[in-house]
Amino acid sequence: MAGTMTSSSVGIVTPRRAQFSEALRLACGRVLQNYELVYETYGSLNAERSNAILICHALSGHHHAAGYHSPEDRKPGWWDECIGPGKPVDTNHFFVVSLNNLGGCHGSTGPTSINPETGQVWGPDFPALRVRDWVHSQARLADYLGIECWAAVIGGSLGGMQAMRWALLYPDRLRHCVVIASALKLSAQNIAFNEIARQAIQADPGFAGGHYLREETLPAQGLALARMVGHITYLSDDAMANKFGRDLRSGSLELGGEQGAEFQVQSYLRYQGSQFSGSFDANTYILMTRALDYFDLAREYGDDPVAAFSGARCSFLVLSFSTDWRFSPRRSREIVDALIATDRPVTYAEIQADGGHDAFLMPIPRYLQLLAAYLQRVRSESDAA
Amino acid sequence: MAGTMTSSSVGIVTPRRAQFSEALRLACGRVLQNYELVYETYGSLNAERSNAILICHALSGHHHAAGYHSPEDRKPGWWDECIGPGKPVDTNHFFVVSLNNLGGCHGSTGPTSINPETGQVWGPDFPALRVRDWVHSQARLADYLGIECWAAVIGGSLGGMQAMRWALLYPDRLRHCVVIASALKLSAQNIAFNEIARQAIQADPGFAGGHYLREETLPAQGLALARMVGHITYLSDDAMANKFGRDLRSGSLELGGEQGAEFQVQSYLRYQGSQFSGSFDANTYILMTRALDYFDLAREYGDDPVAAFSGARCSFLVLSFSTDWRFSPRRSREIVDALIATDRPVTYAEIQADGGHDAFLMPIPRYLQLLAAYLQRVRSESDAA
Structure with missing residues (x-):
């Protein structure tokens, strides 16, 4: 960390654990009797509990989104460019929650955990998960933290899919949904690349x-x-x-x-x-x-994204990056078109960046400005709430 | 084959073998003392020996480009859509030569052959090859067949690289160079995909x-x-x-x-x-x-494609396909731009096709028409020769 922690850093953070003993029925039909989620928080929850933001991580992400775990850390959390005092997700104003998803390998219950029924490591027998399972488990984390309604749920890539699913499953529990470099569902090419990775x-x-x-x-x-x-x-x-x-x-x-x-x-x-x-x-x-491959926001709405979003009640910010060919701007515009057709308030920007899909993790000035401006609006609302 | 062989097929073909006992010095510095090439021919060489066309194959191709090896074959050669009586590469007029490249695994000397010095299979000890090595060995095959000058050398993808290298190494031995879905060199992304395949x-x-x-x-x-x-x-x-x-x-x-x-x-x-x-x-x-990764047409010409092509004396047809993202139309236009700057006669077309890079193997009407029209011109010249 030496010398890299500035006044815009959340500083040293300590992951926490939340235990859940109420059974969670999963989309696959199986039931997790109990599980743990590891998470971090940055900033303070206000008295009205109106300033909480949930960060949903992507494929290989985890709960450590900002700050440092120890003064010896060479690198901060994965989205430290965006989260901190005076940064777009400004911890002077927001209470930010970032967790490791169920099934993860950074502390939350997953394939490396012990299956209490067998006393053995779960390994490949861990239940299959869908994006909605993550959203339900995140809602329980919100309950645990006393957060009735998120000021915003934010995610990039697979994280954006969680944010969109939040808007459909818990329409009254978020005011804003920020979907970055994501898609309504994967293309056959996307699935093919994942299949090669698995094989x-x-x-x-x-x-x-x-x-x-x-x-x-x-x-x-x-x-x-x-x-x-x-x-x-x-x-x-x-x-x-x-x-x-x-x-x-x-x-x-x-x-x-x-x-x-x-x-x-x-x-x-x-x-x-x-x-x-x-x-x-x-x-x-x-x-x-697999969760990524099987995600298909509109499937149970007759494959109609407009029908899917018709139950949503939040506002949306949708961002894409010009050179992202894994989740191209075209895929983001499909989201935006459906939201417009549903009369949902939506702000969209395609950001010129040569970083491809990874641009969503990069400190691109226009990207940070857009996020900051949008979240300034979110903040005005949560201050007024 | 049952029922699929029509009057536009070259019919049953028999691969032949050519043995070469003059040592071939390779780009890597090693020497092949002797080697065999397996090849097929379709059509007849005219008395002037002016109607010969060389087909250069791509990564996983081979000598069997047209016709059938036996009446029981379910599929014809890999470019049967283009080669045959009345087809774009019209065997009523052209004498077509298609070989398995050195280092291949379909009959020409390669890693599965016996190394005469050890009596063992070459395996991974087979010398590294560059596109120019293939061109030199193809030139010897031309000598062997009594072909002083090709009416055209044609190749798609890696085959197109061979065709271009022909134009530089043996400018007097081809009148036309047909470069389909190819590039002056691979991009870092191309190399990365090949690296994953090798790993x-x-x-x-x-x-x-x-x-x-x-x-x-x-x-x-x-x-x-x-x-x-x-x-x-x-x-x-x-x-x-x-x-x-x-x-x-x-x-x-x-x-x-x-x-x-x-x-x-x-x-x-x-x-x-x-x-x-x-x-x-x-x-x-x-x-x-590896031959694909290391191909770089203009490297020894100061990285200047214009300088590279300045020694060429043939005419060019360059074709690309709109949805080819492995060798995109942009890469073909780089070839065309250099040829125009060198005052070489060049015809270029970007063909609308949704098949990606594989489109060069597909019977897309406009593609076949363009090839046929160009080769009609080649034929008029070789008839006049």
Whole structure:
């Protein structure tokens, strides 16, 4: 952290745990008798309990969105650019809640937890989850924290899907829904990339049918490959070109082969893959990509997004990024079109950025300005509430 | 074949083998003392030897481009839509040569061949190849067949790179160069996808460091994964959406998980992957993707495509497909811009097609018309020659 924590940082934060003993019936029909959620909060809940914001994380995210866990931390939380005093999600005014979703591998109950019925690690037997299961469990966390209605629910990518599902499942429990770089459902191409990621994990002998913890093996290469596939699809072609071009890390273009040259982009991907595979659980990755694949906001509304949003009562901010080809601006405009047709208040912006899907995690000035301006409005309302 | 062979088919063809005993010095510095190329020909060489066309294959292609090997064959050669009597590459007029490239796994000398120095299968020790090595070996095949100058050299994707390299290395030995869905060099994103494919193969324990033939193992899952990655990038998002949408093959959207639903696109990819892994050599796949990654037409011309093409003496047809995101129309326009700046005669068309990169293998009417019209011109010239 040395020297990087400024007055705009939430500083040192300590994750907390909430235990839930009321059974949670899941979309798959199975029931979790009890579970824990790990979460962090930044800022203070006001007396009216009207200034709470929920942050929903994406595929490989977790509860640690802002600040530092210890003075030795080299990096802050994953959305520290956006959350803090004076930042777009301004903790001088908002009480921000960020959790690790059910099924995660950063402290909340998931595949690495012990199944109380067997005394063994859940592993691949952990129930399949859908986005709505996360939303229901987040609603219980809101109850636990005494938050009747969120000032805003915010999420990017898979997090945006949770935010939209909130608007449909609990229309009276959020005033604003912020959907960043997301979509009403995945395309066949999106699903295909996730399928390759899952197959790479499952093909690794270390996966052991998902029982790698019990077998004391690890599908490290498979998980690294899965991450590499994801990583390419999160970056734009231009961003990769700018970052690496065709620069060589070693060797010459003539020699090539096993002993020869290597492009920068190759070693970068390998590094990213191996970093990830040391810190993420393979069963969680499979579970979360499946939740992503199966998400389809309008399915039970006759495949009509307008019908789906007709029950929503909040206002919406929808943001997309020009070079995001995994969740392209076209997919965000589908959300916006449906909201307009439903007469929901909606603000939309397509932000010029060369970062691809990953742009939603980057400190792009116009992006931060738009978020800040929108949340200033949210704040005026919650002050008035 | 039953019932599918019409008067527009070249009919039953028999692959031939050409042996070369003059040493071939490769770009990597190593020398192949002797090698074999397997090839097919369609149509007849005229007395002037002016009507010969060379077909260069792409990543996973081979010599069998048209016709059938036996009456029992269910499918014809890979470019049968384009090659035959009355077809764009009209075998009533042209003598068409199609070979399996050096390093291939369909009969030409490659990683599955015996290294005469060791008496063992080459495997991963087969020399690294560059596109220019293929061109030099193809030039020797031309010598062997008595063809001094090709009426045209034609290739799509990696094949287009060979065609362009021909124009630079042997400017007097081709009159026309047809470059379809290709590029001057790969982007970092292209390389990244190839890297994932190679890593998937190499991570498979069956790969055995490339010695799977000797060890009697097979990296079947790794090769299948590699093919799946490739396959997604060859199709457009729209093509996948049209072909599969989010249709389920089995199960329900709620159940999911291992025992639950499966999207059509998943089972399609798995099928494609397993088909491929049963018919293609893993070391060849690695070798060919590396040749693709390292191809950079203008590198030794000061990275200036105009300088590169300034030695070319043939005319060019360049074709691209609107939804090809692996080798986008923008990449073809870079070729065209350089040719225009060099005052080379060039015809360019971007063909509207939703098939992505794979469109170059599809019978798209406008595509076939353009090819046919251009080759009609080539034919008039070769008749006049």
